[in-house]
Amino acid sequence: MVLLFFKILGGEASKNFARSDISFGFGWLGDPPGFSIREGIDLQPNSGIRALAVGGLNTLRVAFSGIVAATLLGTVIGVARLSKNFIVSKLASFYIETIRNVPLLLQMFFWQVLLQSRSSLTEESVGTKLFDVSNKGIASTWVFPSTGFWPWLLIMIGGYYLARKVARTRRKYQEDTGEDGHPGLFGFLTILGVAIVGWFVHPLLSFLSILWDGIGNLIGAVPAASVSLLIAGLAVAVAAIWIKRFLDTKRTPAGLGKLTDDDIFRMIFAGVSALVIVWIAFKVGGAIINKPDGTDASVAAVLRDGLANIFYWFGDKFTGEAGSPLAISRPVVEVRGTGGFIQYGTTGILATVAFASVWIAVTLYTAAFIAEIIRGGILAVAKGQTEASQALGLRRSQYLRLIVLPQAFRIILPPLGNQYLNLAKNTSLGTALAFGEIVAVGSTLMNQTGQSLPIVLVWMAFYLTLSLSLSGVVNYYNRRMALVER
Amino acid sequence: MSVANNKDVIICEGVKKWFGDFQALKGVNATVKEQEVVVVIGPSGSGKSTFIRCINRLEAHQEGTIIVDGIELTNDVRNIDKIRSEVGMVFQQFNLFPHLTILDNIALAPLWVRKQPRGEVEEEAMALLERVGIPEQADKFPGQLSGGQQQRVAIARALAMKPKIMLFDEPTSALDPEMIKEVLDVMKELARSGMTMIVVTHEMGFAREVADRVLFFDYGLVVEEGTPDHFFENPQHDRTKLFLSQIL
Amino acid sequence: MTDHLAPLDLAELAPEKPPSGPVLWIKENLASTWISAVLSVLAIGFAAWGFRGAVLWLFAPDRRWDAVIANMKLLSVHSYPEAQLARVWLSVGIVFVLIAALLAWNRVGGKVAPRQLSKVLLTVGIALLAVGILMPPGAEKWETLGNRMLWLVGGVVLAGIGAVLTRLPDSRRKAETVPIMGVVGVALLGIITFLQTATMAFPIPGSPAPENAADRIFEATPIAKSTANPWTAIIVFAVLTFVVMSWFRSRTEGEGAGVRRLLVSLIVASFPIIVLAILRDPAINPETLQKFVVTGIIFAVAGAAAMYWFGAQEAGESRRAVASIVTLVAFIVLVFPGILPLPSSITPFTEPFLFRLLLLAFALFALAAPTFGGAGAALHRYVAGWVGTAVIITYAIILITTESTVDVPGNFFLGGLGLTFVLSITAITLSFPLGVLLALGRTSSMPLFRMMSTAYIELVRGVPLITWLIVAFVMLPVTLPEGIELSGVMRALIFMTLFSAAYLAENVRGGLQSIGKGQAEAAQALGLSTLQMTVFITLPQALRAVIPALVGQVIAIFKDTSLVTIVGLFDFLHIARSAINQQSQPYNFVGVFLEPLLFAAAVYWIFTFTVSRMSLRLEKKLGVGER
Ligand SMILES: Nc1ncnc2c1ncn2[C@@H]1O[C@H](COP(=O)(O)OP(=O)(O)OP(=O)(O)O)[C@@H](O)[C@H]1O
């Protein structure tokens, strides 16, 4: 099997590539892709890389909102299934058994059909709405960043830390005196106060725009090759630090412990991975692509300019203009264009039918699995713990928060992370509904350019990054929880 | 020291309890007086644990009445809360909270249920650990302690709520012989200090030495009761005689 | 203190009945606190509202269930020729009969107490009644299924029996007296009656579809004899088999392990035979056949002789080394056929692909011979095993490579539910050994194996299945060596197998890691070799420990086969989603989306739910997780 794969990567493949006139390269990243995407930050991407970025963002958008919703729903259902109330627990089981035994793709089709069979927009529906569902999708009122949002956000981040400090002081007061210190209330009031004050004083931060522009200029001035160098250096440094730490864990007072095959293998693997990244950094970074404006540039330079642009963009937001940082925006149904198409306008937020179907389906589907995990985690907390807490007179809410949650969390976390990853991967079924996520965009690009292998590599890099970041978070919390028990 | 004239703190009348179709208690009548130490013995499965777990309502009885310190046990949550903070319990399997340090295990309930200030709570907790003889273990986790030490922590944890009554469900059954003594010593000290105690145990030596009264359980009923001397020397009932002949 | 208890007469202390009754039950299960009571009211309201909505929707006269009924054949086997459908019925029949035999031999069933039965009957009966009451006007359009009286009567009868059972005296109510298989038999009888007597609603063919679907003119049509009779026959045969086998079982002493093993192997073998021989029906050509047969015979005979040499007791490491080299060569030659063409002297009477495949199989057998062979009878048995394997491989290759008489457009003779089953069962069976090998590789002490397995597993699991399927359909064709072409189904099959092997491997690895060191040490102390230890000690325990996870994986694969819809294969979901709603002749099903989709959902659900329930029972029986 491994052989088969290596074979695909290996010589035989390149021979066949040559035969079928397929070149292996990254030039297409800069070429206009020649197709449009139905939703996302850019409907007419002007380069392959931008099209993939739009797809990737669509995936992330549906994945993250799905993860949040599925976690909430799954927790409710998992707890409901444990309820002593007969009918509540039966309803929860019914949900779980129905949802998880039907293929996800079928469920996506189901929601798609259901949404598409909603009535279409007509003359009567023209007007401003709060919330509207039609066969064009789901439109809802939404809150958007507006003038001075970014300076205000900066103030809010400061406010968050201030609130944490206040809450801590109040908790300490409570523990010292036994009187209720209302730490939560005080923290909330602090952040509320900061938010209100910040709402009006945010123009004062306009001087920071010079700072952001300065950083942008600084980055823009760096030679392109150093981007590759930086990435390569980072990879090597991370690998080196990892190996050093790994060796440290093996160190005993009597000197370095004996290393098993496995340990050596791991270190070699870390080293080789770093070298591979170095190779990719230079190989891909040096590749020349033509930018939309017609000029040529190396991938590294494009990346560098992109980073600099982020800071310029940020600088532009610190104008010092007064105004409310957040704006409520309501969807409108309007007659557009000369043809008299009745459509949703650009205000509010619109989930297209494809987006909504994918989102609803993955949320409901994953929630069923999460519910089972939550239930298992709670059941795994020994029965004696319940009895001991009851005997001590803890209330049910205290018992859940102080005893069950910390113990169940450790059991729940790893499989939960797995489910998050599954959800993210499952959004790729959106391809079947022409939802423009990364696999759909990639396979369209494949058909247009014939560059299948590079696109598969992009997919891998995307999902790998996603899963590594997720498991990074999971491991972080796991270690924190594990420390508590020792 | 005689307790005969003290007032009744626990009164059970006709207590019946079923698990599904299985009847575990068939009408238990018993009273416990203030400062009295009552030892409950009986064969396995006779309903001893079920009985004392009904007293702080870890199990709900279905028929009969239980009155603890003048409060009747019903479904009323307020009564249950009140009783649970006055009745401490020690389990066979210790049931310490594995994710909390020894000190936090003891401090948890006073902090959250009695809402006492932390400084005070920790002082008392340390004092309790002194009393059960393991102050040096305060910052360890339950998993790092021996069984006997864990059980003593469990006793300290229950005492931290300053209960009027302590329930012990076979506190030494999960322990190695050399650890049993250290736990029993703590319990004896507690009994001498005038605590009202109900103890389910198979430690007959403890029963003879400390108990004011012995209840013998079988078939979900109090089959026989009496002072330790009376009970061990001159049992009335055949079942009791048989049971004693097997264990003594 | 005195003893105030007179000695008790313990014999009189018979337990009393617990307090019970509906009021108490409601108090405990629906209203233990006032929050719970409020929740109950809300939940009951919600459930009732949902149930009512579902019934009104399902039985509404403007539903298009006729789109499902009229397309049963399309949904089950797609374009399998009408004239050869008997092959499909035969296949289904074989599966049912074999399963019935195995169930009978395992004494599946047993007895339940009337109390449990009455609970089920009451629930089902009340549900039927509720359906009958809530059914919308106009439902009678659906003929038998929309007949309100039938639902009401059925509900009353079932609930009535259930109620009567609750009135039985306590001792009889709790004694396990009702044979489960008797109940199943009654249910099957009901199904046969339904098949033979029920009528279905059909729009009159060719009649123009009125704008309002509810106004369409229906014709009462009995269930087609071509459907009802085969099913009746299959059920009758299965029941007969069950009865006969039960009778035999009751007369055999002991475990009956031999027969059980035979039945299990028959079931396993029936799948390839059904697919390759019965359904596919190869048109075997005598001329080409000759080459295959000759190749097969050469390998069976010469291989058997060589196997004695490889497996002989005095065989040392040198013979094993020879076997290893042969394995390596065979593998390379199979994967890269261009490297070592067969000598022209033997090509006239041998089939090259079969030759290479048999060579690899032979090499693997030779490699394992010292471990599993042994002396005398054991070695004979091993050699016989080789001959059998050679024959089976030859036969399978003959079946696969010859033309099929089943002439259908497209690249595979089956579609619909049939394809879904072929895909999932093949992927499951093939990925299983592969997954075990990968798991062993990942836990092995040899860094090379470990690295390769780990890389493979992580690589495959790193991206979603759909990307692999796209790779299979876009990239694979250009990377394959010249001259080899794979049909879409084959490609999907290969990649589904490769994909699920990676997931299975992780499950098996979990099991392997859960086994204590003590087992391995004990095995080594007995003098077992590493391979023997793995095969006889570690692996069986590991697999047993992860049965729940493996079943979960099996279910996942079954559901995942629906993804081939995206790359254009005509599996069950594909037909339900986009084939039916394009039919304009003769019934005009254009725009009918929901009904076929929901039907498909129900079918998927029935299979996955059954499998998960069976695995729960299996777990309980084996006591998984208890040791
Ligand atoms: N939660 C429960 N569910 C069902 N039956 C129970 C439950 N708890 C106890 N029982 C049954 O009730 C009876 C009395 O149990 P109990 O634990 O009170 O006995 P015990 O006298 O404490 O015995 P031991 O000395 O073994 O602890 C036993 O037969 C037991 O099987």
Ligand SMILES: [Mg+2]
């Ligand atoms: Mg007990």
